[in-house]
Amino acid sequence: MLQMEKVTKSYRHRRRTVAALDGADLTIDAGDFVSLVGPSGSGKSTLLLMLGGMLSPTLGRVLLHGQSIYDVGPNARARLRKENIGFVFQTFNLVPYLTAQENVQVPLCLNGVAADAQARRAVELLQRVGLGDRLDHKPTELSVGQQQRVALARMLANDPSVILADEPTGNLDPETAEQVISFFEQFNAEGRTIVMVTHDPRAAARAKRTLRLAEGKVVSDQPQARIVA
Amino acid sequence: MNLRTLVWRELFERKSQMITVFVGILLGITTVVAIKTITHYSEKAVARELDTLGANVLVLPKSVSLQDYYSADMHDQYLPEEYVLRLTMSDVQGVDNLSPKLCVPVELEGRRYTLTGILPKSEFSAKAAWAGAGIFSRPIGCGAIGVGETPKPEDKKTLVRKRVIETLEPDEALVGSDAAASLGLADGDTVSLLGKQFSVVAVLPETGTVDDSRIFAHLHTVQELSDRDQVVNCIEIVGCCKEISAGLVDKVNRLLPDAKVVTVAQVVATQTKINRLMERLSLIFLVIIVVVGGAGIANYMYANVHERRREIGTLMALGAESSFILRLFLTKACLLGVVGGVAGFAIGTLLAVTVGPRLAGVTVLPMPVLALWAVLLSVAIALTSSFFPARRAARLDPCATFQEV
Numbered sequence: 301m302l303q304m305e306k307v308t309k310s311y312r313h314r315r316r317t318v319a320a321l322d323g324a325d326l327t328i329d330a331g332d333f334v335s336l337v338g339p340s341g342s343g344k345s346t347l348l349l350m351l352g353g354m355l356s357p358t359l360g361r362v363l364l365h366g367q368s369i370y371d372v373g374p375n376a377r378a379r380l381r382k383e384n385i386g387f388v389f390q391t392f393n394l395v396p397y398l399t400a401q402e403n404v405q406v407p408l409c410l411n412g413v414a415a416d417a418q419a420r421r422a423v424e425l426l427q428r429v430g431l432g433d434r435l436d437h438k439p440t441e442l443s444v445g446q447q448q449r450v451a452l453a454r455m456l457a458n459d460p461s462v463i464l465a466d467e468p469t470g471n472l473d474p475e476t477a478e479q480v481i482s483f484f485e486q487f488n489a490e491g492r493t494i495v496m497v498t499h500d501p502r503a504a505a506r507a508k509r510t511l512r513l514a515e516g517k518v519v520s521d522q523p524q525a526r527i528v529a
Numbered sequence: 530m531n532l533r534t535l536v537w538r539e540l541f542e543r544k545s546q547m548i549t550v551f552v553g554i555l556l557g558i559t560t561v562v563a564i565k566t567i568t569h570y571s572e573k574a575v576a577r578e579l580d581t582l583g584a585n586v587l588v589l590p591k592s593v594s595l596q597d598y599y600s601a602d603m604h605d606q607y608l609p610e611e612y613v614l615r616l617t618m619s620d621v622q623g624v625d626n627l628s629p630k631l632c633v634p635v636e637l638e639g640r641r642y643t644l645t646g647i648l649p650k651s652e653f654s655a656k657a658a659w660a661g662a663g664i665f666s667r668p669i670g671c672g673a674i675g676v677g678e679t680p681k682p683e684d685k686k687t688l689v690r691k692r693v694i695e696t697l698e699p700d701e702a703l704v705g706s707d708a709a710a711s712l713g714l715a716d717g718d719t720v721s722l723l724g725k726q727f728s729v730v731a732v733l734p735e736t737g738t739v740d741d742s743r744i745f746a747h748l749h750t751v752q753e754l755s756d757r758d759q760v761v762n763c764i765e766i767v768g769c770c771k772e773i774s775a776g777l778v779d780k781v782n783r784l785l786p787d788a789k790v791v792t793v794a795q796v797v798a799t800q801t802k803i804n805r806l807m808e809r810l811s812l813i814f815l816v817i818i819v820v821v822g823g824a825g826i827a828n829y830m831y832a833n834v835h836e837r838r839r840e841i842g843t844l845m846a847l848g849a850e851s852s853f854i855l856r857l858f859l860t861k862a863c864l865l866g867v868v869g870g871v872a873g874f875a876i877g878t879l880l881a882v883t884v885g886p887r888l889a890g891v892t893v894l895p896m897p898v899l900a901l902w903a904v905l906l907s908v909a910i911a912l913t914s915s916f917f918p919a920r921r922a923a924r925l926d927p928c929a930t931f932q933e934v
Contacts, residue, residue, distance in 0.1 A: 349928050352846065354845070354846060354927050354928055355928045374850075374851060375850040375851060375852070378845065378848050378849060378850045378851075379848065379850070381846065381847070381848045382847070382848025383848075387846045387847070389843075389846075393839060393840075393842075393843040393846075395535075395840055395843070395844075396542065396840075397538045397539055397541075397542035398535075398538060402530055402534070402538075405530035406530065406535075406844070406847060407847045407848060408530070409530040409531055409532075409535075410844070410847055410848045410849050410853065411848070415530065415531070418530055454847070458848070
């Protein structure tokens with residue numbers, strides 16, 4: 301379960317204080333599929349990164365499975381991410397000099413998994429996302445859709461209970477975007493919690509719950525996705 | 530997949546950068562190794578040249594005042610011969626050779642000559658060796674050692690240069706060039722001294738000193754013929770100049786409190802000065818290379834960290850701890866350092882061996898011990914100059930690296 305308790309994130313910009321997130325209170329149950337929508341600069345990505353332990357709040361607490369993740373040090377937070385959270389980025393963020401298989405092996409390597417087991421797991425995951433024949437391809441040798449699927453396989457490597465996706469379909473054509481959302485639905489059906497930032501109304505509509513943000517505040521929380529971003 | 534794979538793949542992903550920094554390290558280490566090797570052998574050559582000037586420490590009876598270095602043993606004061614054994618059995622560092630002497634005037638064909646008793650090295654060094662200790666039981670680190678020369682059968686004429694010979698039989702004599710000329714003596718002749726027949730084993734080359742009019746024989750024979758029991762006039766010590774300047778004279782003084790120990794200050798000062806010059810030259814190059822090379826590596830690493838910000842942020846998002854990021858960059862630096870050090874040693878040695886003789890006019894041989902120093906220095910420079918860039922990488926704010934906030 302993910303929770304935010306009165307979370308505020310503010311920045312100093314040209315002697316002015318700018319609130320990226322303003323007193324957000326939020327509870328996301330295990331197994332939920334939440335889409336975060338709202339205009340640019342509304343605080344969606346800030347909220348997502350805070351849930352992932354990547355950005356500390358100015359005020360308030362963020363809890364993962366009941367544990368306050370910013371009350372521990374950065375290395376303990378890195379371990380929490382490694383064990384519980386999978387990130388998906390709009391620009392995929394694959395390591396450019398590694399092959400598809402090696403990219404999927406990176407989280408396993410960080411988790412201390414043996415080389416043989418890493419290779420087996422990476423092949424299995426790439427086959428699952430339909431890239432069993434692209435194991436040795438580097439990111440530049442793959443289409444954007446294939447790159448995002450490698451990123452999905454990498455995200456699944458350590459079997460995370462929480463998936464945080466920042467505009468996962470933002471760079472994809474409608475057909476590939478549909479494929480990616482279908483994968484998210486599968487992952488959610490497996491019991492994983494998904495929080496997805498999106499500008500795409502069709503993608504948002506596939507979530508079980510939609511949160512709308514505006515000027516750093518959660519302005520609506522609807523169980524069915526009927527909001528146009 | 531492990532840390533090494535990541536480092537290795539990244540190095541070859543940016544080949545031109547990797548080659549640039551590698552060549553920088555390589556050139557630096559090559560220069561240090563080449564200079565160090567050439568200066569080492571130049572220093573040795575200078576020491577050998579100074580060694581040809583003869584003994585540089587004299588042990589004399591307390592009452593004797595030194596007027597002429599080459600005739601320091603021509604007086605009628607005596608030291609016990611036991612002092613030689615005391616010296617050989619001591620732990621004094623930096624003694625290359627010892628030569629105890631006893632001078633007795635002799636008259637031949639109406640002219641006065643000096644018969645000098647000398648003790649061959651085989652006799653006193655053997656005594657020390659039997660005891661398993663002493664100054665000859667360990668290698669001598671001074672410049673007087675030959676370089677790359679194969680041992681040859683002893684030429685008695687080397688007495689002139691080395692001040693000591695290995696062996697001398699009781700009935701053998703060495704004759705100075707002037708004495709040989711005026712007495713008409715040649716190798717293999719016999720000469721009668723103090724009533725005993727001696728065989729001339731060598732006529733010594735001209736030295737331009739009083740040694741030219743001397744005749745040398747075994748110390749114990751001269752003692753016996755002159756009725757002087759186990760005494761000497763002087764003990765010459767061929768010492769290592771570095772050790773002399775580090776206090777060899779004081780140590781010998783403490784060992785032989787009843788004797789006077791004097792040194793030829795100019796000889797010592799010259800070698801010490803040359804050694805210091807060589808050391809400073811090497812040090813200056815070393816400092817330049819450390820600073821320039823270090824700055825180059827640091828610059829490369831900062832650029833590399835900047836270029837890889839997104840990758841670092843991604844690794845952090847995937848759960849990499851800051852220590853992993855730090856190791857990622859330091860392992861890369863270490864790898865570059867090791868390869869640069871090994872290659873730099875090889876090329877530097879090759880350069881020194883081929884160019885050194887033309888530049889310094891001395892034989893230059895490889896110095897394997899420098900391999901270790903080259904690698905250690907190279908790795909130390911690479912790690913030190915990469916530490917701050919690596920730390921910056923480990924402390925990066927992952928959100929800032931994505932520029933998505």
